[in-house]
Amino acid sequence: MSDVPSFSLGGKVVVQFGGTGVLGRSLVTALAGAGATLIVASRNRDSLASLATKEHEAGRTVHVDEVDIGSEASLQALRDRILATHGRIDGIVFNAVSRPMKSYDDNLAAWQASMDVNATGFFATVRAFGDAMVGQKSGSIVNIASQMGSIGMNPWLYEETPMQIPPDYFFHKGGMINLTRYLASHYGSHNVRVNVVSPGGIYNPDQPQAEAFVTRYGKMTMLGRLAQAREIGGSVVFLLSDASTYVTGTNIAIDGGYTAK
Incomplete structure (x- = not known):
């Protein structure tokens, strides 16, 4: 193996x-x-078709497939299709999220629906694909959490805005971070690594945030601003690549210094 780290996938x-x-x-x-x-x-699957087309036009290869994260059978079927087609699975990125809960006072049915994907679905996904990696004695799992999994809610950020942050988000992102540590221990002897990244607030041009929130959030970071989505991918690529073969059980905060300030 070369001593020069490879960040290529x-x-x-x-x-x-x-x-x-x-x-x-x-x-x-x-x-x-x-x-x-x-x-x-x-x-x-149809919702991803235009994305795949744009990536192909840019010279990048992206395939799309259908899965119901709330169904263990669906996850296992997806895994088996990928193994049959490609022969191996070297990495997964769990970025799926369901946001049925809208406020603290929402019906408990919304909380349960959130857990079906964000807790049970998350675990079912990692177990189905992590177990496949055990057989090949290699693999990297990267979970996308949030800085909100490591801190409490700051009501000041949302004053003078219509924004609400329901409690389930804090619950499942905090749980994701600690379950990542458990999974890293569980799979470590099989050379399967499990890590998590915790992005801070990301500017969304499709859904502009309230001006008061943007200003206040910037003051909470060391860099004075929200993240751009493109600033998150580098850490994920690193964790999937051979440049990080001795990194597991780690939470990388990508939050402009918010949680360190």
Whole structure:
């Protein structure tokens, strides 16, 4: 093995769950641009078709497939299709998220619906694909959490705005961070690495944030601003690549210094 670290994903088969949001689209471009054979999976294959077309036009290879994260059978079927086609799975990126809960006072049914994807679905996904990596004695799992999994809510950020941050988001992102540590321990002896990245607030041009929030959020960071979606992908590529072969059980904060300030 060369002593020069390789950040390339060339020759690696990577599955990304969740690809249509502002961060998901940016991750697709980053992973495909790094050379991965990328399969993007969601419940609605058609919603990914235009994304795949744009990536192909840019000279990057992206495949799309259908999966219901709430169904273990669907996840296993997707895994088996990918193995039958590509022969191996070198990495997964869990970026899927469901946001049925809108406020603290929402019906408990919304909380339960959130857990079906963000807790049970997350675990089912990692177990189905992590177990496949055990058989090949290699693999890298990267989970997309949030800085909100490591801190409490700051009501000041949302004053003078209509924005609400429901409690389920804090619950499942915090749980994702610590379950990542458990999974890293569980799979470590099989040379399967499990890490998590925790982005801070990301500017979304499709849904502009309230001016008061943008100003206040910037004051909470060391860099004085929200992130751009393209600034998250580099850490994910690193964790999937052979440049990070001794990195596991780690949470990388990509938050402009918010949680360190």
